[in-house]
Amino acid sequence: NEDGGCFLKPGGDVLASLKTLEILSESAEEKKIIVHGQLEGNDAVVVLEKNPFSKDTLEELFTSSTLKFDMENNIYSSYSLQVPLHLNEIKTTVIYPATEEHLKKYRSHQSFLVEETGDDYQSITLPYIQSRTFSIQWVYNILEKKAEAERIVYEDPDPKVGFTLLPDLKWDQKRVVNLYLIAIVHQRGIKSLRDLTEEHLPLLQNILKKGKEAIRTHYQLPASKLRIYLHYQPSYYHLHVHFTNLKYRAPGCGLERAHFLSDVIQNLQSDGQYYKTRTLSFQLHEGNGLLCKFKEAGRLEFR
Amino acid sequence: NEDGGCFLKPGGDVLASLKTLEILSESAEEKKIIVHGQLEGNDAVVVLEKNPFSKDTLEELFTSSTLKFDMENNIYSSYSLQVPLHLNEIKTTVIYPATEEHLKKYRSHQSFLVEETGDDYQSITLPYIQSRTFSIQWVYNILEKKAEAERIVYEDPDPKVGFTLLPDLKWDQKRVVNLYLIAIVHQRGIKSLRDLTEEHLPLLQNILKKGKEAIRTHYQLPASKLRIYLHYQPSYYHLHVHFTNLKYRAPGCGLERAHFLSDVIQNLQSDGQYYKTRTLSFQLHEGNGLLCKFKEAGRLEFR
Structure with missing residues (x-):
């Protein structure tokens, strides 16, 4: 149609x-x-x-909707607005x-701040990740253009420092105000922040530079209006970088999950082992398998 | 009707x-x-x-709406849903x-991510802070118990490592779910994160330890349910630490403003000059005086 x-x-x-x-x-x-x-x-x-609302259709929304009066007090009045289907x-x-994993992931629960030392990563987190069978076939589908190829905004095909930039599924691509793109690296085997060392600096710098440029070109949004960051823990263990509109308070941009790419680069420049050795704090929800492992290991500060 | x-x-x-x-x-x-x-x-x-969605009408919404296919990849598919008017x-x-006042109140300004190098701090930010006459007498009033004394939750009176813990004004103190406390240090002259060196480690460790204990005692909230952080830029230049319920998405807990106290401690332990030398990224809003200074200095990446 x-x-x-x-x-x-x-x-x-x-x-x-x-x-x-x-x-x-x-x-x-x-x-x-x-x-x-x-x-x-x-x-x-x-x-x-x-x-979200779109500026472009506001005029049509105003002229073709029906107002239902609710209440009035002095200069304030309120209504319910019924809007043409395609505008809403x-x-x-x-x-x-x-799977049960998906249900767990989306079910809201109590949450806890886990403080994962470098040793905890080796003894708790890494074995947990390796025991998981959460498929990342969908990531490979994107990288190999077997799926979502038409959604790709930019690609650097270099196998070492290259990446594919495309809209996150959470973004409807209609409004720049909640712009949300993901850069997925071509290199396989980099699970997360924890795997990064100084040898990955060219990759990270390439994503930062070319990601900014591609977004400026496609969406006329300058770098100073972007929030560019990694998640730890990520939702899947194939390295990817988030680009969101700074104005948009995207889910997962709190300090308990997000790490500025520019900070990651700086930290690796001064200490190539930074992310291998540091204690990293992150939030996990009740029912999360990794949280259970930290509980079992007595590594959750309940006191 | x-x-x-x-x-x-x-x-x-x-x-x-x-x-x-x-x-x-x-x-x-x-x-x-x-x-x-x-x-x-x-x-x-x-x-x-x-x-917001209403549980009560969800069934009707599912049975009487129209789905428009958007895309599909593996187990994920997305659609646009057109919903009967009265349900949406x-x-x-x-x-x-x-009045002009109403317009001002509702007008939001553009915001930008500033990347402040150590040099920028010395040449732009510090002179700006020093030129301000924004009084922090209200902070001294709290520390000297000339004001809000009855609100103090905990105090360590030590002049070097001590602090006063009290509810933030944004917290109604009624529900622990949005708990928000501030620890204000007794030591004067520490303006922000930028002033911290290894010599402040005992102060920071004391706040982390005793702040957690006080909150556990008063609110039965364990440390693993707290988000403990500093702001940069802060809203006033006398060192203070934020304690919020991890569950509560408090204003200013995004990565563009918040720094975990535990990260600050770790960074200073491995490099006492960390916060003097690093480039720190933060968000400023149009009309902010400091943003103007960065613009004048040509330090804002508009490209």
């Missing part, structure tokens, strides 16, 4: 046949809800998030079939 | 006749936009915010007539 999407009905009518089992989490602030359901007997996770869509992501 | 609202049309058709002048602010995260417009020649402020209303608040 006109805007390139195809309307799914029966067969593709995924949500109508969904049997809702549980709300995994919800955020009134972000207008988001995550549901655990079943489709044909298999688990599914459905993430619903309302889209909801971003929907379906994970299907979903 | 049935649901108690009355539908406004001409006369009450406020938005259709609104002449949009300016977007005062917008939040992609909160799905909110604030518009400055005119109605019959007078200023108006219109606040639009999408409503937008909360609208109109301030009319609005």
Whole structure:
């Protein structure tokens, strides 16, 4: 059809046949809800998030919506606004079939700050990561252009310092205000921050420089309006870098998870073993397998 | 009508006749936009915010909406969902007539990431701080118990390593879920992170240890549920440390402003000059005096 999407009905009518089992989490602030359901007997996770407003369609929204009066007090009045369907869509992501791991990941729980020493990484975290069978085939699909090839914003194909830059799934690509891109490195085997040493400086500097340039070219957003960072722990163990609009308070940009790429570079420049030796603090949620391992090892400060 | 609202049309058709002048602010995260417009020649402020999801209508939403396919990769697929009008209303608040004060209040400024080298600190930031006459008498009043004495949660009176711990003004002290305390050091003359060297390690370690203990005693919150950090730039230049509930996404806990106290301690342990020599990145808003100084010095990466 006109805007390139195809309307799914029966067969593709995924949500109508969904049997809702549980709300995994919800955020009134972000207008988001995550549901655990079943489709044909298999688990599914459905993430619903309302889209941000777009300046470009504001005029149409004002002229073609219906106001329902709510209350009035002096100069203040409030209403409910009913808006044409195409101006008020909801971003929907379906994970299907979903595993117990996915359910755990999306279920909201108590959270704890883990302080992982270099030794903890070797004795607790690394064995945990290696025991996991969380597939990163989807990452290789992207790098090999077997999937999402049309979404690639920029690519440096160099096997050593190259990377593929593409929109994060959380971004609808419509508004620069919540710009969210991911640079995935071509080099395989770099699991996370912990694997980085001075030998990776050319790779990191290349991502910083060319990522900034590509975003300036494609989205007219200068480097001074970007937040460029790595996650630790990451959600998958193949090195990638996050680029978000500084204005957008993206999930996972808190100090308990995010590390500026520029800081990582500086730290490695002055100490190539920085990320092998430092204690790194990060937040884990109840039910997370790694958190259990830290608990078992008596490494969680509950006092 | 049935649901108690009355539908406004001409006369009450406020938005259709609104002449949009300016977007005062917008939040992609909160799905909110604030518009400055005119109605019959007078200023108006219109606040639009999408409503959170309601569990009660989720079933109806799933069965009566239309899915538009967006993309698919492995177990992940994404869609745009078009939802019946009454399930997807937008909360609208109109301030009319609005004064210049209202416009100021709602206008958000652009923000930029400043990368301050050690030299920039000496040549731009330090002279700027010293030229300010922003009084910190209120801090001395707290330390000397001339003000807020009844709010003190814990005090170590030692002049060298001591501090006063009290609730931040942003915390209502009612719910531990958004706990927010500040430790203000007794020692004067330590302006910020930039002034810290290895000689301050006993002070920082004392705050970390005794602050954790005091919070555990008073609020039954263990250290693993706390986020303990410094701001750079801080909002006042007398050293203080933030203690917030890890669960609470406090303002200023993003990586563009917050530094874990435990990281500061580690960095100083391995390099006493760490915070004198590093490039530190932080966010400043348009109109901020320090941002102007960085612009004048040609130190803001606009490219």
